[in-house]
Amino acid sequence: MRYILFFIVGFLPIFSYAQDQQEWLVKIGDNAPNFEFTLADSSVKNLHDYKGKIILINFFATWCPPCRAELPRVQKEIYDIYKSNKNFELFVFGREEDWNRLMPFIQKTGYTFPILPDVKREIFSKYANSGIPRNVLIDEQGKIIYLSLGYTEEEFNNLLDVLKNKLN
Secondary structure: OHHHHHHHHHHHHHHHHHHHOOOEOOOOOOEOOOOEEEOOOOOEEEHHHHOOOEEEEEEEOOOOHHHHHHHHHHHHHHHHHHOOOOOEEEEEEEEOOOHHHHHHHHHHHOOOOOEEEEOOOOOHHHOEOOOOOEEEEEOOOOEEEEEEEOOOHHHHHHHHHHHHHHHO
């Protein structure tokens, strides 16, 4: 019994810390943190350039199985449907990925949505500590209206519902 108590008291903070590492650094209702990023055409933009639009930010990595399961749905059920909507923008950031990794991935998968590097987690670290895939949905005023971590069909369907309500 003493060993069990020692284990619980000794290791509970470690387990709690690991879980905290995946917590959001933002919450629904917050203003989305601004950041700069470089598009494939080498132009530099910042998030505020897109104020007035619904913006979906997705964080992924090329090696991440849940990310690889989610991205085909991002292409088919989000980007293909809303890419011509002038009130919508999608940015997918490869966490700790550079163009040398992203370009072959884009060519292999055939994705047509913007996949951009976040080599040093400079963008990701404004939103979270760890854990991907993540989706951040921002409204026209720059407020966060939806957050998701991981990929499940249910969670993705919830994201689709919020997008549909905001864009239709």
